[in-house]
Amino acid sequence: MVATVATGADNPGVNSSPLVLLHAFPFDARMWDDARDLLKPVTFNQCGGDRSPDLVVIADDVVALLxxxxxxxxxxxxCSMGGYVAMAVLRRHPDRVAGLVLADTRAGADTEEARANRLAMAARVEAEGVGWVPDAVLAGxxxxxxxxAVVERARELVLAQDPAEVAWAQRAMAARPDSTDVLAAAxxxxxxxxxxxxxLAPPALARELAGVLRRxxxxxxxxxxxxxxxxxxxxxxxxVLEWRRRAGV
Known part of the structure; x- marks a missing residue:
């Protein structure tokens, strides 16, 4: 099942491959709105629905959209969770990936503490809804x-999310594997x-991630x-545009 398509267009000009942008948690495809004019991306809302909480189902949705x-x-x-989804696509469908943009994300699986925090948030959202979430997460x-205006927009997007989807995403992220070997082979x-x-994914960790990648x-x-x-x-x-020009993708 392909999640709801929000918008999208193939990138023009020197870029030979379309750009698909995958949103962060707990947001939706509207987080890319202010970058659309320049990047002309394909975007969609990453929805788990009633499927097992595993990011591979979103990865398969990406390929179905392609x-x-x-x-x-x-x-x-x-970005963030979207980076985890990109890694899941790379693991399952490497032949569909022409390049990667990994923003504010990490290759490693959750620690036990991080996993427990995700599961606790999922349970609370199911019990109480998302009204408490902006105050709990946005400062971090x-x-x-x-x-x-950025704070207000972020708050608006979080409050618009379906509690069931927020809980699904947390459980799916908690279950994700380490992707270091997958990225190193790409x-x-x-x-x-x-x-x-x-x-959450600080520069020192991002530099390590860049070092894992061959290119x-x-x-x-x-x-x-x-x-x-x-x-x-x-x-x-x-x-992103400057990198695409340099990389020729």
């Missing part, structure tokens, strides 16, 4: 001096992009945190 649009290979870009997701151009103040590049965006496409959409889009 098939639906007649796209043989795509550059996959993911955004940079030290976020624009008020012979495709890759951009690792991170916010200077990302506390990895590293870019750090100043002044922002874990949600680079929301906090600095123009800088994010420019970094």
């Amino acid at each position: 098939d639906e649009r007649g796209i043989e290979r795509a550059v996959l870009g993911g 997701l955004l940079g030290p001096s976020p624009d008020a 012979d495709v151009p890759a951009l690792v992009l991170v916010g200077e103040h990302d506390a 990895g590049e590293y870019v750090e965006l100043a002044g922002v945190g874990h949600l680079t496409p929301l906090e600095a959409p123009d800088a994010f889009a420019s970094a």
